[in-house]
Amino acid sequence: MKEGWARQQSARFLKSTTIDPRVRLVERFWEFTGQYPWQWTPAEGEAFIAHLRSGKTPIQMSTARTYEVIIGLFMEYLADSRYQWAQVCDERFGEVPQAVFHEGNSVLHTVEYEADPRRRPLTYDEVQALFDAADARPRKIRGQGRKGALAALRDAAVIKSVYAYGTRRTESSRLDLVDLRRNRKAPQFGTCGSLMVRYGKSQKGAPPKRRTVLMVPEMDWAVDVIQEWTTEIRPHFSPGRHPALWVTERVGRLSPRSINAAFVAAREDAGLDEDLDLHCLRHSYITHLTEFGYPARFVQEQAGHSHGATTAIYMGVSNEYRNKLLEVSMKARLGDDWT
Known part of the structure; x- marks a missing residue:
């Protein structure tokens, strides 16, 4: 699944500096959940973000959104019928990949600027x-x-x-x-x-x-x-x-x-x-x-x-x-x- 997703992005001429961190994030999510992608549910996604927010260095809102988008792209790839991953998972495990993040549990883009508000122009x-x-x-x-x-x-x-x-x-x-x-x-x-x-x-x-x-x-x-x-x-x-x-x-x-x-x-x-x-x-x-x-x-x-x-x-x-x-x-x- 990871290799196929990486090839898909490479075919779009995305750089390895973009693809590799995305794959590593999916691996990180996989390690956190202890489950395979066809077993992931919104509950795992919510727990992952909550965990990152509660650490010694909590992630920023913009970072959380980026993570949600990347994991969402991976799940969209798995659910795409053209790649037949849903069919394979259903036949072998009786489960299919589903959306982990949705409108109800993801960061909404409600403001234009989400960086550190202390960053400002000098007088x-x-x-x-x-x-x-x-x-x-x-x-x-x-x-x-x-x-x-x-x-x-x-x-x-x-x-x-x-x-x-x-x-x-x-x-x-x-x-x-x-x-x-x-x-x-x-x-x-x-x-x-x-x-x-x-x-x-x-x-x-x-x-x-x-x-x-x-x-x-x-x-x-x-x-x-x-x-x-x-x-x-x-x-x-x-x-x-x-x-x-x-x-x-x-x-x-x-x-x-x-x-x-x-x-x-x-x-x-x-x-x-x-x-x-x-x-x-x-x-x-x-x-x-x-x-x-x-x-x-x-x-x-x-x-x-x-x-x-x-x-x-x-x-x-x-x-x-x-x-x-x-x-x-x-x-x-x-x-x-x-x-």
């Missing part, structure tokens, strides 16, 4: 505090007589570029020098006029999504940061012909985990909320583009979202911005004497 002051802390780390390291000042300079540049282009950590890690490109409509930004993201987040089983992120005037301070990195600091790492934009001291590609660590170090030095993570810079980018006045469609394309509703989830515009919109609306309706 402009928090962004500045983060950058100031990142810039201070090289001096701090030199003052302590330790190695790592060059890496700290790189980390500061990485953090700033993540915010300036709104990239994810994996996207940032996979960038090459050639991905920095000119924008003929904005020649003043030089080679930083646009950024080709070739390893964007993909849907399950699909290849990476590509997009081009344009440098916006409000982020033009990042041009000097990136050019300083590529022309003055990066050569000190002796990268040779390595294509990566962000390289390590051992001339490797900077990993997503290392980019995370750079953010955490700067966040701690800045005294910011420990619940803020690297992805909050992407939330900040999307929010601030909106506050700068860019159209929703432009922001969506910059972020690489397929749907505008996804982009909206990332936004957390300030009260000041909303009050400005209110002021403009009131003046348009009532004139300058509305106050």
Whole structure:
């Protein structure tokens, strides 16, 4: 059954990174129940989710839904008459596979955003505090007589570029020098006029999504940061012909985990909320583009979202911005004497 289900997914050109975890989850469910798939009932599914919710690290609602969907897909495969598993099970065991999760016992998609509510955009002051802390780390390291000042300079540049282009950590890690490109409509930004993201987040089983992120005037301070990195600091790492934009001291590609660590170090030095993570810079980018006045469609394309509703989830515009919109609306309706 597992092998057949894996072949079915492979025939749809799903990646092994998608198929293998799905099969492992089915095996995990099988081990939990101690029963075979044709014996599974909704009661086993409910007990499985309840068990995962009661552990030392309870699963999140979104994770529970994912598990329910995956197990549901496996049961749909078994119940599909084209594969004859129901017929075989009925003949051999007098039982047939049935739906384990249904509308009455599964997580309903009732809200748009189910991630940690503590994840939010940084304010402009928090962004500045983060950058100031990142810039201070090289001096701090030199003052302590330790190695790592060059890496700290790189980390500061990485953090700033993540915010300036709104990239994810994996996207940032996979960038090459050639991905920095000119924008003929904005020649003043030089080679930083646009950024080709070739390893964007993909849907399950699909290849990476590509997009081009344009440098916006409000982020033009990042041009000097990136050019300083590529022309003055990066050569000190002796990268040779390595294509990566962000390289390590051992001339490797900077990993997503290392980019995370750079953010955490700067966040701690800045005294910011420990619940803020690297992805909050992407939330900040999307929010601030909106506050700068860019159209929703432009922001969506910059972020690489397929749907505008996804982009909206990332936004957390300030009260000041909303009050400005209110002021403009009131003046348009009532004139300058509305106050």
